[in-house]
Amino acid sequence: MKTPLETTRRHFLVLSAAGLAGCGLVPDVNKPLTLYTVTPKLSLSQQPAKVGWQLVVAEPSAERDIDTTRIALTRTANVIEYFADGNWSDTAPRMVQAKMIEAFESTNAIVAVGRDAAGLRADYILQSDLRDFEADYTAKGAAATAHVRLIAKLVQMPDRRITRTVSAEASAPASGKDLAAIVVAFEQALGQVLSQVVAGILATS
Numbered sequence: 001m002k003t004p005l006e007t008t009r010r011h012f013l014v015l016s017a018a019g020l021a022g023c024g025l026v027p028d029v030n031k032p033l034t035l036y037t038v039t040p041k042l043s044l045s046q047q048p049a050k051v052g053w054q055l056v057v058a059e060p061s062a063e064r065d066i067d068t069t070r071i072a073l074t075r076t077a078n079v080i081e082y083f084a085d086g087n088w089s090d091t092a093p094r095m096v097q098a099k100m101i102e103a104f105e106s107t108n109a110i111v112a113v114g115r116d117a118a119g120l121r122a123d124y125i126l127q128s129d130l131r132d133f134e135a136d137y138t139a140k141g142a143a144a145t146a147h148v149r150l151i152a153k154l155v156q157m158p159d160r161r162i163t164r165t166v167s168a169e170a171s172a173p174a175s176g177k178d179l180a181a182i183v184v185a186f187e188q189a190l191g192q193v194l195s196q197v198v199a200g201i202l203a204t205s
Helices: 017-022 092-107 179-201
Strands: 005-007 034-036 054-057 070-076 079-088 112-115 124-136 145-156 161-173
Touching: 034 179, 054 092, 070 179, 079 179, 092 112, 092 124, 092 179, 124 161, 124 179, 145 179, 161 179
Parallel strands: 034 079, 054 112, 054 124, 070 124
Antiparallel strands: 005 079, 070 079, 124 145, 145 161
16 A cells, blocks of 8 residues: 655665555655645744844754655654655755844844855854654544644854754644644644744844
């Protein structure tokens, strides 16, 4: 029976292509692969105060199981699987980096913000670890829940001193079983995470 899922493990067990094809896990090469992106919205309790420094947002580090364009899911502890019917438009860390830059820009609170490859002379660098970015199916009988977890550290330049750490985490249930609905849940969860990161990094206290 054809399944919409491709499977891998965190320890990256090597499966033969023939075995995958026999199980119906490899998508039809003639079928276009849909690429998805997200447009997360910030939800801040108050407008951040303006700061007089420039910020570089580095690409988040991530383990190989989510450092990919494939959309990850988990149904069992310590096992990561992937949807076969669609991919992210970029790797998850690069996509999150772009959305973090947009989030900080939208506040109009920073003199300048950009990515580390833009040649921006930064007063601070925002380094982060993308710990979770997957659809969670571990709750029996429940719909998928998008889970995003990010640890962000504000590093003062040039002495590279960590001045602030923000641990942000959020989950959002999908409104349906199709991949488009699950992507919307990712968008909602990422919006909550970015709101926590922006509020924490730009907090005056």
